[in-house]
Amino acid sequence: MGDWMIKGRGLAPGKSRGAAVVCDQFISPLGEIGRDGTLNNSNCQGMKLPGKIFVFKGGKGSTVGSYVFLDLKGRGLAPAGIINESAEQMIVTGATISEIPMVDSIPIDIFYNGDIITIDGKSGNVSIENVTKKKITTVYLMRGDRLLLMKRSDRVSTYPSQYGGISGYMEANENPEQTGKREILEETGISDAETVAEGKAIYVRNNNVIFEIYPVLMVTSMERVELNWENSGYEWIKYDSVDKYETVPKFAKTFQTFLPVIRQGKLQQ
Amino acid sequence: MKGLQLTRDEERIFDGEKGEPQKVAIRLLYSLGELGGADRLIPIKSAHISGVSYKNIGEGGIQFLRKMMTKVKVPTSLNPLGFDIENGGPVEIDQNFHKKQMEIIDIYREMGIMESYTCTPYYFYNKPSFGDHISWAESSAIIYVNSLIGARTNRESGPSALAAAIIGKTPDHGLHRNDGRKASVIVNVDSELDYTGFAALGLYLGPKLNRSIALIRGQRKASDLELKAFSAALSAVSSVPMFHVEGVTPEYNLVSDGAEVINVDKGSIDETISKNSSKEEPELIAIGCPHLSAEELSYIAGLVKGKKKVGPDLFLFTSREVKENSKDAVKTIENFGGKVFVDTCMVVSPLSNSYGKTGTNSGKATFYLPLSGYGNQKVTFTGIMDLLKWVIG
Numbered sequence: 001m002g003d004w005m006i007k008g009r010g011l012a013p014g015k016s017r018g019a020a021v022v023c024d025q026f027i028s029p030l031g032e033i034g035r036d037g038t039l040n041n042s043n044c045q046g047m048k049l050p051g052k053i054f055v056f057k058g059g060k061g062s063t064v065g066s067y068v069f070l071d072l073k074g075r076g077l078a079p080a081g082i083i084n085e086s087a088e089q090m091i092v093t094g095a096t097i098s099e100i101p102m103v104d105s106i107p108i109d110i111f112y113n114g115d116i117i118t119i120d121g122k123s124g125n126v127s128i129e130n131v132t133k134k135k136i137t138t139v140y141l142m143r144g145d146r147l148l149l150m151k152r153s154d155r156v157s158t159y160p161s162q163y164g165g166i167s168g169y170m171e172a173n174e175n176p177e178q179t180g181k182r183e184i185l186e187e188t189g190i191s192d193a194e195t196v197a198e199g200k201a202i203y204v205r206n207n208n209v210i211f212e213i214y215p216v217l218m219v220t221s222m223e224r225v226e227l228n229w230e231n232s233g234y235e236w237i238k239y240d241s242v243d244k245y246e247t248v249p250k251f252a253k254t255f256q257t258f259l260p261v262i263r264q265g266k267l268q269q
Numbered sequence: 270m271k272g273l274q275l276t277r278d279e280e281r282i283f284d285g286e287k288g289e290p291q292k293v294a295i296r297l298l299y300s301l302g303e304l305g306g307a308d309r310l311i312p313i314k315s316a317h318i319s320g321v322s323y324k325n326i327g328e329g330g331i332q333f334l335r336k337m338m339t340k341v342k343v344p345t346s347l348n349p350l351g352f353d354i355e356n357g358g359p360v361e362i363d364q365n366f367h368k369k370q371m372e373i374i375d376i377y378r379e380m381g382i383m384e385s386y387t388c389t390p391y392y393f394y395n396k397p398s399f400g401d402h403i404s405w406a407e408s409s410a411i412i413y414v415n416s417l418i419g420a421r422t423n424r425e426s427g428p429s430a431l432a433a434a435i436i437g438k439t440p441d442h443g444l445h446r447n448d449g450r451k452a453s454v455i456v457n458v459d460s461e462l463d464y465t466g467f468a469a470l471g472l473y474l475g476p477k478l479n480r481s482i483a484l485i486r487g488q489r490k491a492s493d494l495e496l497k498a499f500s501a502a503l504s505a506v507s508s509v510p511m512f513h514v515e516g517v518t519p520e521y522n523l524v525s526d527g528a529e530v531i532n533v534d535k536g537s538i539d540e541t542i543s544k545n546s547s548k549e550e551p552e553l554i555a556i557g558c559p560h561l562s563a564e565e566l567s568y569i570a571g572l573v574k575g576k577k578k579v580g581p582d583l584f585l586f587t588s589r590e591v592k593e594n595s596k597d598a599v600k601t602i603e604n605f606g607g608k609v610f611v612d613t614c615m616v617v618s619p620l621s622n623s624y625g626k627t628g629t630n631s632g633k634a635t636f637y638l639p640l641s642g643y644g645n646q647k648v649t650f651t652g653i654m655d656l657l658k659w660v661i662g
Contacts, residue, residue, distance in 0.1 A: 011300045031642075063406075063426040064325050071329030092304050093428050096297045097333055104304075 003118075003127045004210050006106055006203070008083070010124035011092050014101035018080040020115040021052040022108065028061025029068035029094065037077035053117040054079035055108050059091035069094035081119040083108065083126060095121075110205045128210070135170040136213045137179035140255055141193060142262070143220050143236065147255075149245060150187065151233035158206060161232075164248040167213075176214035184218070188234070189226035193218040197261045204249045213250075217258045273302040273440065274309055282436070290339040294432035301429055302440025311402055311441045315395050316345040316434035318382060319406035320427025322617035323369045324351050331369065333428060334376045342437035345382045346390035348407050349560070349586075350374065351618050353610045354386070359584050360623040382434070386612040387588035389497075389560040391418065394590065399519060402445055404433030408504035409497075409559050409633060415511035417496055419519040421445045424510045444510050451523045452484035452513050460535045462488060465652040467495040468632030469541040470533065471502025477531060480508040484524055489516040494565060501559050502632025545635050545650040550581070551628035554656050555615035557586030558631035563595045566609070570598035572657055578606030579662040581628070586614040607660075621645035628656050 023044035027033070032041045039047040044056075050072070059065060072078040082095050087104035095102035101121030111117070116129040141148040154160040168183035170176070177195050184193045199215035225234050237245070239262060242252050275283060275295075283299065285292040298310060320326045326333075351370050352362055362370075378384060385394040388407050397403050397420035405411050405422040406429070414420040423443045425433065433439040443449040462470060474483065485491075491499075491514050503509055513521035556569065566587060585602060589611045592599055599609050615627065616637045627638055628649040638644035649656075 009303065011303055013296060013300075064320070064330075066426060066428055067320075067326055067329030067333060069329075070333050071327065074329065074332050087304060089301060089304065089424075089426060089429065092300050093297060093426055096300045097293060097336075097428055099293075102300075 002132070003129050004131045004133045005125055005127040006110070008103040008106040008124045008126055010103055010120065010122045011087055012082070012095035012100060012102035013122040014099055015118070015120045016053070016080040016101050017116065017118045018051055018053045020055050020111045020113060020117050021047050021049060021079070022055045022111045022113050023047060024057060024108065026057050026060040029059070029065035029091070030062045032061075033068050033072070035071070037072050037079075049079040050077040051080050053081040053083060053119060055083045055111050057085045057108065058104075059084075059088050061090075063090050065090045066094035066097065069098040069100060073098040073100065081117070081121070083111070083117075083119065107203055110203045110210055112205065130208065132209050134209055134211050136167055136211050137170055137176040137183065138164065138213055138215050138251070138254075139166040139180040139184060139193070140215065140217045140258060141166060141184060141188075141190070141220055142217070142239065143223060145239055146236040147239040147242060148188070148225070149235045149237050149242070149247075150231040151235075152248070153230055153232040156230055159248045162248050163245045164251055170214070176216050180216045180218060187228055187230055189224070190220050190222045192222060193220045197258060199254060199257050202250055202254055213254075215254045215257070217261060273299055273307050275299065279310060288339065290337045290435060293336060294435040297429060297432040298436060298438065298440055302442065305423070305440060305442035307440035307442035309441050310436070310438040311445065312437060313343055313404045313433055313439050314401045315343050315397060315403045315405075316341065316430050317348070317390050317395060317403075317405040317407055317410055318345060318377070318427055318430050318434065319348040321348045321373060321377070321386070322351045323366055323373060324617060324619055326373070326427070330427075331373060331376075334373065337431060337435065338376060338380065339435055340381045341434040343434055344395060345434040346385040346387070346395035347377055347382050348388055349386050349613050349617050351613060353612050356610070358608065359610050359613065359615070359618050360620055362619060362622065366619065385588065387560050388614070389562070389588060392562060392588065392591065394588075402439065404430050404439040406430035409501035412500040412504040412509065412511060413497060415444055415450070416500065416513065416518050417493060421450075424508060447523065450482065450511060450520060451525045452482045453525045453528050454478060454481045454483040455524070455528045455530045456483045456485050456533060457530065458485060458487045458533045461490060462495065462538065463652065464495050464498050465542065465630055466538050467491070467499040468502045468630065468635075468650075469538045471499045471504075472506055472545065472632045472635065473533065473537055473541045474531075475503050475506030475509065478503070478507055478509050480510075482509065482511050482513070483531075484513040484515060484521060484528070486515045488514055491517050494562065497559055498630075498632060502636070505633040505636040542650060545648065547626070547647040547649050549626055549647060549649065551626045551649050551659060552581050553620075553624045553626070554581050554583045554628045554660055555586070555620075555634065556584070556630060556653065556656065558614050558616055558629065558634040560614065561585060561587040561591065563591050563598075566591060566595045566602075567598040569653070570601040572653075573605040573607065573661065574601050576605055576661050578660050580659050583607035583660050584615065585609045587611060616644065628659060630656060
């Protein structure tokens, strides 16, 4: 195990290292951060920010909120760093005038409370200590208006018995398309899959592993599927009914990013 | 991401070679520029600073100002504070508040910032022209000068406008560019609105627009005063930086293709007004948020001339310059029994030290005054004629 680095957008310069405090909410510093640096948001009540890397969705509320960070900094109670999913002016202003390094454009659900994080507010680099990265390709394979869902067998190491696409670890020097075609052949026997679109990498945290997942939309004309040990079943479902199945993390949400392409009718081979 | 490119001189400032305040200032502009997608800093003609009242900025604010102590590079005006400096009022304040407030004022004066103490600097102290790039804070003034004058500023905060004043530049993004000034929503209003109607339209539209620029249709007779009321109310309850009014404002032709359409009827306006009114008899009638113009002051003087005040107190708020040049109107209002304050207003003064129920025609004050822990008022929001009925026997 080592450190894992992700690049966001650097918004307030400086470097720092500390334990993560994660609050999956928009925060109004005026009213929701106490004078002692304790969170007063109903979903994250009592979390302590001094010296920590404060991870939250973004800011909301009064522009006077910028001064809350400065006041904390002046009394040695400020967080050591700030990570937002999507930043706005008030938090950035507060971080900058208080000289707290800040980065945004990072999915905050990859952080656990207590993770040791290093943040560089100029380059935008953020790293988590003691995690392993695994690169994966997930194929969304379609035939007409049908999407192929694979039921993962109970012999796989992650998310057994849940539905997903055709997934596999990327081997060194493989790109997502190559991994995708190889896995399709192994898991289904389908040999004519063609790429329609590739999505941006998404990240899923599972204990000490971070999966960096490359989604690919492919099409086939073949209906017949021959399963191997990795899956215990499959279904060709109507593509807009994916929400009705219990799928692996972020599977359905990532599929939504392909909907514009699908609706433009680009699936015909 | 290409990112914001600093010139060699700007890099030196960034690295702290020109001093600590300049370093903090340019780093803030750099960060906000990155956030907004700017590729450079551009020169500005003026700045306007909010974050003056001790009630708003507190100890953190004072620390920030001390850290930023240096001369500003462009003409810079200042927002109202917690009380009328020369005459006192509108409410009793404790010694500590007074001391802290004067400390803040002294720092700003030391930096070379105008002693304007008004949220309507565009009447006299700081008048931008069409196309000027400026860096202004104070939401009601930002939206007014963008929309009615055609000057160009993003919605800056106290710290970012001060940073721009120190460097003399601002990041080139958002409202500084033509693309950032286009309406993405068209609002059709089915009947002609008066001053209070415009304030109510602002409160009604704010949550619907969120941060979108709107083109208002059906209000070709809107006056500057009515649009001032609309500006203040809309920007208090949203992040909207600008609007256009068909046939009235200078850039109303800037509309995006495929703009969304919202229809507003008279019923929604009336409902907004009644929903925001507690209906209880106020202890105080407060008018002048934003600060009154000379025209408004003489209009009110005309309504109360020769009469004697009964019932609640009547407080009017304006700038020093307007008061100075409206001596007759001020005298008439004082003879009636009302008071005219400068430097401050009902929102930034600690009104709840003396009052619990306030009547006002301001949509902006109607949003801020009821907030618990801030204004702590029961508010009656209604037109000026109805407000004056409480005090004219």
